[in-house]
Amino acid sequence: MKTATPIRRSKPAMRNSGVSRYLVGGVNSPVRAFHHVGGSPLLLAKSSSAFVSEGHRRYVDFIMGWGALILGHNSPSVVAALRKRLSRGILLGLTHEAEATLARLIAESFPSVEQVRFTVSGTEACMTAIKLARACTGRPKVLMFEGCYHGHSDAPMAGHTAGIPVGVSRETVAIPFNDVSALEGALHRWAGELACVIVEPVAANMGVIPPAADFLSTLRTLTRRHGILLIFDEVVTGFRVALGGAQQLYAIKADLTVFGKIIGGGLPIGAVGGPASLMQRLAPLGDVYHGGTFAGHPLAMAAGAATLQELKRRLPYRTLEGLSQRLAEGLWTASTEAGIPVQINRVGSMLSLFFSETPVTQAAEVQANNRERFARWAVGLRQRGILIPPSPFEALFVSTAHTEQHITALIKASKQIMQRS
Ligand SMILES: *Cc1c(COP(=O)(O)O)cnc(C)c1O
DSSP, X not given: OOOSSOOOOOOOOGGGHHHHHHSGGGOSSGGGGOTTTXXXXXXXXXXXXXXXXXXXXXXXXXXXXXXXXXXXXXXXXXXXXXXXXXTTOSOOXXXXXXXXXXXXXXXXXXXXXXXXXXESSHHHHHHHHHHHHHHHHOOOEEEEETTOOOOSSHHHHTTTSSOOOHHHHTTEEEEOTTOHHHHHHHHHHHGGGEEEEEEOSSBOSSSOBOXXXXXXXXXXXXXHHTTOEEEEEOTTTBTXXXXXXXXXXXXXXXXXXXXXXXXXXXXXXXXEEEOHHHHTTBTTTSSBOOOOXXXXXXXXXXXXXXXXXXXXHHOTHHHHHHHHHHHHHHHHHHHHHTTOOOEEEEETTEEEEEOOSSOOOSHHHHTTSOHHHHHHHHHHHHHXXXXXXXXXXXXXXXOTTOOHHHHHHHHHHHHHHHHTO
C-alpha cells in the first residue's frame, strides 16, 4: 500500500549524513528509508548470491531487489551476459537483436502475449497499458483494487499522493481486492465508462494477498461481458509464481499484461504485452504514443534474456515452492510456540507474515497487522544478520540463491525474537 505520508522520521545516522544531505530523505525510493520499522537506512556496498553487505556486515537478503532477483544477486549467467554485452557497446541508440530475443522469450511463456513493447520501469509500462486501454476502448475510467500498486503515474496513484488534478483522480475507481460484490456494483455503475480493470493477480504491495477462489475468473468473465480490457500487472508475479506467471497458475488470459522486475535480471525495465491487434495501436503503427531513449536498453535486454533463459532451462519453481513452504511452516511454528497470532500468506516464493488474528484478504484487513510486532521482528532480524523488507506492505522473496540453511536461519532468528516479544 503506497502512500506519500511519512510514518515516522528517523534521525539519519552520522555515517549516512552525506546521503541525507544530497538525497531527499536519504533515498531514491521511500520504502528504503526504514520509516515503517524505524532504524537508519542501510548504505549497501556489495551483493552476491543470497547476501548484501554494508561495510563488513553481511546480511542474508530476503528483499532480493523487491522481487527482481529470482536468481539471487550477481547470478553468474546474468553477469556473463552483461560482460559480453559491455564488450560490444552500452547504448546503440537504434534497435538491436536482443530486444526481439527478450520479447520472444516473454511471448513464448505467455499465450496471451503476441507482441511486446519495452519501457524503462514498471511504472511506465502500467501507464502505457492504461493509455492503450483508453485508446482502444474510447473510454476514460480505470478500475483498480485498494492496496494494489501499479507504479506512481497519476491514474493508479489517485488518492495516494498530492499533485494529481481532480479531473484526473475522478477517472480512477478503487474497490476492495477479492470483493466480487463490490466488483459487480462498480461495473453496474460504470461499465460503459471503464476502459480497463488493472489488477495484481496476486497482490504483493500490501503484503502478499492471494486471489480468492473465483475472484480472477469472475473478473475475466465480467470484463469480457462489458467490453472492458483486463490488464494483469504481472510486474511481480511474471516468471515468479510460474514461468507463465499468474496467468499460467490460475489459467486465465489477460488482454494486456504488464511486466517488470524479473524480466530485467536486475536492470531497469518494464514491458507491456498483448495481442498484436491491441499492441499495434502503439506508435509507430498506431496513434498511442510511447517512446524512450533507454527503452529496450541493451544491458537490460541482455540481463533479462539471460535470466529468462536460465529460468526456462532450470525450471526452479518446484524447488522454490519447497523452500518457501518450509519457510512458511517454520514461521508458523515459531509464532505458535511463542503464542503470537499471525497470518502467513504465500504464493510460491512470495510470502508475507501479518501479526494479525484474522485472515488478510484485502487492504482494510492489512490494517489489523500489529505494526509494533512487525517492527520488532524486522529490526530483530536485521540485528541477527537477516534482511526482510522494512515494511509490512512488502513481500519476502525466496530466490534460487537461497538454501535450506538461509531458510533455517530466518526461522531460528524469528523464533528468538518472537519468544521475547
Ligand atoms: C514494482 C511494481 C511496479 C512498478 O515498477 P517500477 O519498475 O518500480 O516502476 C508496478 N506494479 C507492481 C505490481 C510492482 O510491484
